[in-house]
Amino acid sequence: MMNDPGLFETIYTTRALRRFKPDPVPDEVLFQLFDAAIRASSGQNAQDWRWIVIRDGAIKRQLREWALEGWTRYSARYGTAEEIAALPRNQRLSLNSVRDLAHSLDSVPVIVAVLGMKGRHSTPGGSTFPAVQNFQLAARALGLGSSIFNLPMRDQLYEMLGIPENNQLYCLLPLGYPTDRHGPLNRKPVKAVVFDEKYGASWAFAEGQPERGWEDRWVR
Numbered sequence: 001m002m003n004d005p006g007l008f009e010t011i012y013t014t015r016a017l018r019r020f021k022p023d024p025v026p027d028e029v030l031f032q033l034f035d036a037a038i039r040a041s042s043g044q045n046a047q048d049w050r051w052i053v054i055r056d057g058a059i060k061r062q063l064r065e066w067a068l069e070g071w072t073r074y075s076a077r078y079g080t081a082e083e084i085a086a087l088p089r090n091q092r093l094s095l096n097s098v099r100d101l102a103h104s105l106d107s108v109p110v111i112v113a114v115l116g117m118k119g120r121h122s123t124p125g126g127s128t129f130p131a132v133q134n135f136q137l138a139a140r141a142l143g144l145g146s147s148i149f150n151l152p153m154r155d156q157l158y159e160m161l162g163i164p165e166n167n168q169l170y171c172l173l174p175l176g177y178p179t180d181r182h183g184p185l186n187r188k189p190v191k192a193v194v195f196d197e198k199y200g201a202s203w204a205f206a207e208g209q210p211e212r213g214w215e216d217r218w219v220r
């Protein structure tokens with residue numbers, strides 16, 4: 001067994017990692033991630049999630065092209081490269097990592113396409129994203145990094161990947177051994193998002209906790 005960071009350290013340090021070493025992801029590791037992913041819950045235990053492992057260079061190059069188009073549109077919201085460079089640090093770093101991933105998508109070791117059954121569940125995605133979260137936590141626990149990356153999403157992906165009509169593509173997960181560090185996470189505190197009995201009513205206990213929550217208990 002490798003050094004297992006434990007559940008809470010894993011949870012507190014699983015951030016979106018978008019830059020990878022070229023090292024391939026061994027099949028035993030990939031299998032472990034999927035075997036953990038499919039332990040998730042789903043409506044009626046339907047387990048409609050389907051996963052496509054993309055390692056083929058031609059497909060990755062096409063995804064990169066679409067990601068770059070997506071990046072051009074997305075980054076325009078934030079202005080020019082100079083305007084992005086002037087944004088607050090967190091925002092700038094995260095945008096830069098999105099930009100770098102778009103540019104390097106063809107050299108990411110694995111891209112996983114995540115699918116679910118169309119129209120079957122009343123909460124679209126609700127029966128798919130718990131498995132995605134398991135996948136990302138398992139990846140982090142084994143020293144890999146990933147992120148949900150939907151900039152390359154296009155209708156043409158259905159044809160390219162042979163996805164049947166009754167399936168919906170929910171997200172793409174680029175995966176590999178990261179060059180950036182895991183965690184810590186930039187999140188609003190519990191008191192900002194959890195209410196006591198009524199929407200908007202503050203929860204006194206949470207009010208008394210540090211801004212950064214209990215991260216220090218878990219992140220070494």
Ligand SMILES: Cc1cc2nc3c(=O)[nH]c(=O)nc-3n(C[C@H](O)[C@H](O)[C@H](O)COP(=O)(O)O)c2cc1C
Nearest residue numbers: 014015016017094098147148149150151171185186
């Ligand atoms: C449903 C969903 C869609 C997302 N789509 C994208 C995306 O298209 N591109 C991207 O770079 N990140 C995407 N993300 C990742 C988020 O941007 C990322 O988790 C968030 O910024 C928090 O980053 P951190 O975990 O590094 O703090 C998505 C996340 C979710 C849950």
